[in-house]
Amino acid sequence: MSNLIHEVEQAVAQGRRAVESLIARSSFPHVQGRNVTFLFCGDAQEVTLHHWIHGLPGQLPFRRIGKSDCWVLQIDLPPCSRMEYKLGVAMYGRGTLIRDPLNQHAARDPFGANSVVYGEGYHPPDWTVEDPDARCGTVEDRHVDSKVFGGWREIKIYRPARFRETRRYPMLIVHDGFDYLGFACLQAVLDNLIHRMEIPPLIAVMTQSPDRMNEYAADPRHADFLVQDLLPAMEALLPLVRQPSARALVGASFGAVASLSTAWRHPGVFGRLLLQSGSFVFTEIGEHDRGPVFDPVVKFVNEFRRKPGRPSDTVFVSCGVYESLIYYNRSLVPLLQETGMTVKFREANDGHNWENWRDRLREGLSFLFPGPLWLVYE
Amino acid sequence: MLSSVILLGPQRHVPIVRAAAETLVPVASNPGPLAIVTAGWEEREPEDQEFRDHVQRPVINLEIWARVERIFERDQELLEAMRRRHATLRSVQELYRLRLQGHMDALRELFRRTGDDALLEPERHDALVMLHGLDSQHVARVAQIHHEFEARWRPHERAAVQREKRELKKLLADASCLLLAGGHIAVLLHRLRLFDVLGLYGDRPLIAWSAGAMALCERIVLFHDAPPQGSANAEVMEAGFALVPDLVVLPHSKKRLHTHDERNMQLFARRFAPALCTLLDPGSRLDWNGRRWSAVPGTQRLAENGTLQEVGA
Known part of the structure; x- marks a missing residue:
């Protein structure tokens, strides 16, 4: 038991004011080395920590201090980790998931927000926040007609600062692109990395499927949509370098599956892939246990493992070590390398979440599109 | 000057x-x-x-x-020649970088170590001399590429x-x-x-x-x-x-x-x-x-x- 838990117990014994004083002078969750101490004060009959770290029990119980309303939990968190969590607070058999009232750090995602604790040594990267020095690009709402799907699809187009029609730009096509903008700070990241010359000025086209769980699950129509509808439309609209080496597909989770399956179905079109926490589930024997939504994914990945071909040229793969998908991503990397593609793989002490994907963008994008920072001194 | x-x-x-x-x-x-x-x-x-x-x-x-x-636009021959020189310069820079890495690894370690300066300092000095040599060789190599380019394409x-x-x-x-x-x-x-x-x-x-x-x-x-x-x-x-x-x-x-x-x-x-x-x-x-x-x-x-x-x- 750490000194801090002892301090909490002493404060509880001294009364409410002592507890409030302790909270005021010690931030909670309190990180010391690998130890993280959580504290919850409030009415509850049971308090649990809900997280998404693969390998740990899904709910970690807090310990009530005596008969007080203070609950504590201490866990081990490796250095440079990020852990998203919620507190489960149960009263009279009814549980509620809440954000940690003592923790100001939150990470947003399409489902709301989680509390987040930073392990020792982790700091949100400075290139993920708006830099007043960096010139800002623009984001334009548009739509693209789709013969493949019928009707039209909403897209957003990022143009870099100091965009010029007379220049030719590389292009990223970003799956779940609206979410990348909203939850992974994609615009600030691009502005900053371009400003720092870590990547060249580029155009990003953000797509957002209305039915991602089906279309991104290696649906051949999605691949055709990108190649037959979106790419020609963008090449007609924007000054793009018309070479595979200047085209990247970006995606996380099912978006990574959509990226790889598109490149696999249309080899030679996209020379760069950025695959984050890909849901690359496969089976060696028997059936998978991930539910029917994964059926087409598993079918694709199994087929890809049998006949990978050479879908692209340069691939950046990242995955959090706290994700159940780490096994599948680690398995995929040697296979990608065997195809002759240049592959870089990065693991992080993080989970299946948008801030993990945000934090890997610098390394991934600068690997796929190295900028001129060594040569430019303005 | x-x-x-x-x-x-x-x-x-x-x-x-x-x-x-x-x-x-x-x-x-x-x-x-x-x-x-x-x-x-x-x-x-x-x-x-x-x-x-x-x-x-x-x-x-x-x-x-x-x-x-x-x-x-007017002189495609010169453009192609300059592109080839650019590619050569990039290759030479990459090769220099390979050698540089070894020198820098040794120097960083020599500067990191503490102990008897009477032993360490001569090693640091000699390693720096070798690095100066590498840098000078690289400058000379690039100069030679430019010289050959100018002699050939004028x-x-x-x-x-x-x-x-x-x-x-x-x-x-x-x-x-x-x-x-x-x-x-x-x-x-x-x-x-x-x-x-x-x-x-x-x-x-x-x-x-x-x-x-x-x-x-x-x-x-x-x-x-x-x-x-x-x-x-x-x-x-x-x-x-x-x-x-x-x-x-x-x-x-x-x-x-x-x-x-x-x-x-x-x-x-x-x-x-x-x-x-x-x-x-x-x-x-x-x-x-x-x-x-x-x-x-x-x-x-x-x-x-x-x-x-x-x-x-």
Whole structure:
């Protein structure tokens, strides 16, 4: 038991004011080395920590201090980790998931927000926040007609600062692109990395499927949509370098599956892939246990493992070590390398979440599109 | 070697070119236009309005980048030859980088170790001598590539180049001062060299900042302590115009270097000694009068013990 838990117990014994004083002078969750101490004060009959770290029990119980309303939990968190969590607070058999009232750090995602604790040594990267020095690009709402799907699809187009029609730009096509903008700070990241010359000025086209769980699950129509509808439309609209080496597909989770399956179905079109926490589930024997939504994914990945071909040229793969998908991503990397593609793989002490994907963008994008920072001194 | 030159830090946030120009060529006594080279900005070369607003004097943009683009349109043979040279230079730089890594790994470890200085210091010294040798070999190799290129393709004798040079000579004759802005150092250096701009201009007042200042030094030193890819070893690119003596300039050093890392800074300073490693951050200014350097307060250099000191201190 750490000194801090002892301090909490002493404060509880001294009364409410002592507890409030302790909270005021010690931030909670309190990180010391690998130890993280959580504290919850409030009415509850049971308090649990809900997280998404693969390998740990899904709910970690807090310990009530005596008969007080203070609950504590201490866990081990490796250095440079990020852990998203919620507190489960149960009263009279009814549980509620809440954000940690003592923790100001939150990470947003399409489902709301989680509390987040930073392990020792982790700091949100400075290139993920708006830099007043960096010139800002623009984001334009548009739509693209789709013969493949019928009707039209909403897209957003990022143009870099100091965009010029007379220049030719590389292009990223970003799956779940609206979410990348909203939850992974994609615009600030691009502005900053371009400003720092870590990547060249580029155009990003953000797509957002209305039915991602089906279309991104290696649906051949999605691949055709990108190649037959979106790419020609963008090449007609924007000054793009018309070479595979200047085209990247970006995606996380099912978006990574959509990226790889598109490149696999249309080899030679996209020379760069950025695959984050890909849901690359496969089976060696028997059936998978991930539910029917994964059926087409598993079918694709199994087929890809049998006949990978050479879908692209340069691939950046990242995955959090706290994700159940780490096994599948680690398995995929040697296979990608065997195809002759240049592959870089990065693991992080993080989970299946948008801030993990945000934090890997610098390394991934600068690997796929190295900028001129060594040569430019303005 | 020039008799009067001023080197400045980046101008975007702290523009001080106007004051520097007034020092070298007071408008009252020399109202001729300032000739600026913004070729390092590449396709943004013409976007010099902010600069014009700042200096409030007549300005001629020499349009060096655009002139080379015009030459490429007319002289495809030269374009292809320059592209091949560019590819060769990249390959040579990569090979140099491989050897550099080994030297730097050993030096970092030697500078990291503590213990008997009587044993360590001779090892550090000899390792630095080997590194100096590598850097010099690389500079010589690149110079040889340029020499062979010029001997074979004779760019200065080509009609398209000569036409542009004649125009430049006229523009430079009327200029009161030549200014070299920053940007892409290789583009700037190679395009200035193609037209022999500094030769055409002669020994007259010169102001340069960021990459422009780098181009005037004996060697072009590329540096970044935290690149997103690859190693953080500073690299020698090739020889510069060597118009200012014993100087390595480090634009944006506060952003590009871990200046608080004294061990690393010590290695950096000793690697390039006896050249003075000078930080060119916004507001920095170094004046050369043909004999010695002087600097405005706040302009710093890397001392050989790895600390930052005022230039002149």
